[in-house]
Amino acid sequence: MRTLFLLAVVMQLPAAEVEALLRAKCGDCHNAKTMASGFSIETLERVIAGGKKHGRAVVGGDPAGSVLLQMVRGELAPKMPMGRSLEPAEIATIEAWVKSLPPERATAKQQWKWPYTKPVQAELPVVRNQTWGRNAVDRFILAKLEQNGIAPAAEASPRTLARRLYLDLIGVPPTPAEVEEFLKTPYEQVVDKLLADPRYGERWGRHWLDVARYGETSGLEGDGAIGNAWRYRDWVIDAFNSNMPYDRFVTLQLAGGDEHSKTRNNYQPDVQGYVPTGFLRVAPWDRSNLVAADVRQNYLAEVTGTVGSVFLGLSVGCARCHDHKYDPIPTKDYYRLQSFFQASEARGGITVPYRDPDFAAKAAAKVKEYEERLNSGPEKKELDAFEKQLLTKLIAARIERAKKNAEFTKADLRLELRLPVEKRKVRGIFTEAEVREYMDRLEDAERTLDADEQQALDKVEAPMLQKLRKAYATVDPGPRFEALTQDDVRREAMAEYSGKSIFTADEKARYGQLAGDLAVYRRRLERWKPEVLAIGNVPGPPTGPEIAPTHVLLRGDYRQPGEAVEAGFPIAFGGDGGPAKLETDRYRQFVTRGRRLTLAKWIASKDNPQTARVWVNRLWQQHFGNGIVKTTSDFGVNGERPTHPELLDWLAVAFMDSNWDTKAMQKMLVTSATYRQSAENAGALKADPENRLFSKYNRRRLEAEAIRDSILSVSGRLNPERGGPSVFPPLPSDLADAARYGRTGDLMWEPNEKDADGRRRSVYIFQRRSLPLPMMVAFDSFAFSESCDRRSSTTTPLQALAMMNGYLVQEESEELAKRIAKEAGSKREDQIRRLFEVVLQRPPKPAELDRFASYTGGLDGLGRILMNSNEFLYVE
Structure with missing residues (x-):
């Protein structure tokens, strides 16, 4: 008996030490109030139970299998305590405590299986309160509330609901007349009206563009425009307004232009299909002076990771360098998934006619207007006249300068050779054969910049320069400057000199203004042309080579190719590890087509367990403030656990059964009693402090776009014009230099075609990654370089300054x-x-x-x- 008593005392000693240790080292973040990730150190029972992300943190008798020890040792990220480390002796104390606990039968870590199992509709839960609830959503929510002893919040007032519904569905508040109509009209009818409103697509298209990392510039250094990305933006808006079934919405973005005809040979894909493939192209991508294979691999990696997180809700990109540490995604599966894009190539300038005949006519008129403006408009005539004036001044100044310096250089030789043929014959310094040979060598040297080509040029150039110097003793050297052209004027006028320029500051400023005006017209012309930024397929046999095989890259390094793999589906979703059966045409004439289509059909299939879940969860997040899975792009082990998995599965099945009808799903959500709750529920503060059980409506700040659009709406000046090239609201004057394109100095943020364009909805603002509108940045809006599933909602002094003094x-x-x-x-x-x-x-x-x-x-x-x-x- 005494032995048992002493054993119990010994077991209690490390427990007391561990409790004191965790309170001292981890109490700031994991106390009863904070409970980061749901993990609390208030009691050892809570420590053992763990948090939301990893579940049970301590397995009795098994230190190696205990998440707590894995995290303090740094074996499981992030290492704890955050920003510091425990001493080895402290870790040993925790380990001794875990060893002292009674061994448990199931020490193996339970695999997180829910994302990989097909959703099924459970029976609607039984609830005690039979009077609350309007549809199936409410049964699941109320059941969980009743289990936790919580009553739902009261219904919000009609005026609150009117404002909530308008801002939620179309992104602007209702007018006084619309509020009055709301008060007299059945709620469901208002919902139908707003879902049919064209402003709905502008509101919800913006949400998707965040996920699609939409931008109109390359980001990175220079941050130049990448093409008519706005065509993809308008396609997204139109897809939402037309209520395109979500499975088709997915398929077109992944596989536009990749389809086959099963019966017809020489079938060409619908050219309209290229527009939605902007999804695969709008991310930042620099094709400048980098290793081509590295650039290509970075593109493939970006697309693979984005497709995995956006459509499957999994961080597949983590498997690029090694097997995923938490989710069942081996590296081999990552590259099998990537292989679906191996035949794809980024394209710009593909002509895709506008579908809307009215818009096509408008665009054609704009193209004609700007072509005429560039060829013979007043700005062009004024610039031509001014360039001729400056050319005369440039020639005279160069002649005068040359008189003071009689040393003739290669530049003088090249000027002499640029003279018109008749002029050269009269001067008689060089034969035409000499001129042709020199020009050939010069072209080769300037094209390649290679040393051997330069040496070949030097061999020809040196004797010709000697001949020139000798000839200038008897031939007037001055006329060589007559070879100067308006191109030389442009170079002189736009050059930045530390010393004195031939042109005055006023002349250079005037030239810059005139040239800048024409540059703006050129960019407008290109934007109105029916061209798109898209993805196509590389040519294959018989006109091109076979598609290069996809290799598993050791540690993700393109220089270390390993095993070759074929396109296939991840084993986590039931794949057998073998190649997928690719979509092909009847005669296998177009062997590079069908890969993306095969992937798209698998992703958008009812057999795929994740696609519907992920999309319904994204809809839920936008309507309720938090997703049922809070990490909407990560349903894996490192993501948050679902608060109502049965509800999400029920909704996912209902969504697929409705023919993937997004508007029908949204109507179900916003007509629920859960959505119509007040934002106040004092009775739930203790039991549901984070509102994870949806015991009330989540009060939240509007996004930057909705704030700006609301300001313009209530002033009565919001321009309702839809679609077309992006617009440029005024920038603060101190950002004038930042508005220029880094490599050429041209304006990137330019004047609008008309003043009212600057007051169009925010979704139509030009999305430059390095220069978002300052007011929008203050409220956390950016042109995202990576998929953004959830906007930040910060509180900063800049917001007050923008709203008071902006x-x-x-x-x-x-x-x-x-x-x-x-x-x-x-x-x-x-x-x-x-x-x-x-x-x-x-x-x-x-x-x-x-x-x-x-x-x-x-x-x-x-x-x-x-x-x-x-x-x-x-x-x-």
Whole structure:
């Protein structure tokens, strides 16, 4: 008996030490209030239970199988405690404690299987409260709430719901008339109306563009424009508005232009299919002075990783260099997946006619307008005349300068040889055979910059230069400058000199302005042409070689190819490790086609367990603030566990059974009682502090686009024009230099075709990766270089400055004041009432009316105050 007592005491000693150790080292982040990742050190029982990400953290008697020890040792990322390390003796104390615990039967780590199992619809849960709930969504939510002793929040007020629904579905608040209509119309009818509104596609297309890492420039150094990426943006918006079935939405983005005819030979894909493949091309990609194989591999890696996270909700990119450390994705599977893109090539300038005849006519008119402007417009005529004037000055200045320096160089030789043939014959210095040979050598040397070509040029050039110097003793050297052209004028006018230029500062400025105007017209012309940025297929036999095999790259290094693999599906999803059966045409004439189509059909299949889950979860996140799986692009071991897996599976099956109908799914979500809850639920604060059980509506700040669009909407100046090339809202004057393209100095952020273009919806703003609109950046909007499944929502002083002093708010508050004065008359109380109705979609409270009536400033100041309120910036 005494022996057992002593053993119990000995076992308690390391437990007490461990408890004190964890409180001291981990308590800041993992206490009862913080509980990062759901892991708490408040009690040893909580320590053993672990957190949301990895589950059970301690396996009795098995230190090697215990997540806690794996993390403090650095065997499992991230190493804990964050930013520091435990001493070896401290780790030994924890290990001794784990060893002292009773051994458990199942010490092997349980594999996270849910993402790889096909979703099935469970029976709707039984709930006690039979009066709450409008559809199946509510049964699952209420069941979980009742299990935790929580009552759902009360329904939000009708005006709150009106604002919530409008901002959620179309991205702008309702007008006072729309609020009144909402109050009198059945809720479901309003939902149908908003889902049919063309602004719906602009709102929800923007969400997808974040996931698709949409941008219109290359990022990286220089950050130049990459082509007409806006065609892809408009396709996405139109796809949402037309309610394109999601399986087709996926297939076209992955496999546009890759299809076959099963009966017809020489079948050419629908050229319209190239537009949606912008998804595979809009990421940053630099093809400059880098190793070609490295650039190619980086492109393939980016596409493979993005497809995995966007459509499958898994971090497959982690398997590029080694087997995935957490999810069942071996490196071989990563390269088998990548092989589906092995026959793809990035293309620009593919002509794809506009589908809409009205827009096609408008674009054709624009192209004609800018061609005429560039060829014979007033700017072109003025520049030509000015260049001739400067050319005369340049020739005279060079002649004068040459008189002071009689040493003749290679530059003088080349000027002499650039003279017209008749002029050279009269001067008689060189024969035409000498000129032709020299020009051939010069072209080769300038084209290759190789040493041997330069040496060949030197052999010809040296004696010719001697001959020139001798001839200039009797032949006037001055006329050689007549060979100068307007190209030389451009170089002189645009060059930056530390010393004195031939042209004055005013002349250079005027030249830059005239040339810049024409450069803008050239870019506008290119943007209006029916060309797209897309993905196509490399030519294969018989006109080209076989497709290069895909190799497993050792440690992801393109210089270390290993085993060759063929395109195939991951074994985690039921693949057998063998090659996939590729889509081919009847006669196998187009052997490079069908790979992307094969992958797309597998991803968009009802047999794929993840595609519907991932998309429904993304919809849920946008409507409710958090996904059922909070990490919407990572359903794997390192992602968050689903709060309501049965509900997500039920919705995924319903979604597929509805023919992948996105709008129908959204209607189910926004008509649920769960969605219509108030943002307040005091009774749930303790049991559901993070609102993971959806015991209330998640109050959240609007995204930057919705804030800007709302400002323009309430002022009455939002330009509703849809589609077409991107626009350029005004930039602050201190960003003028940043607005230029780094390599040429041309304007990248340019004037709009008309002033109203600067007030179009934010989805149409030019997406330059290195220069987003400052007001948008303040509210966490960027042209993303990687897929973004969830925007940040920061709080910074720049947001207050943008809303109080920014150009947009200053200007639109003045326009808002004009609108209110026109609609409400001159009486201040009537103006205040109307101002609240327009900006906040509700009448003022008596105290607010009294307070605003005492304000001595202008009506624009009152409007600015309301636009700075949380009630305007947040949706609840």
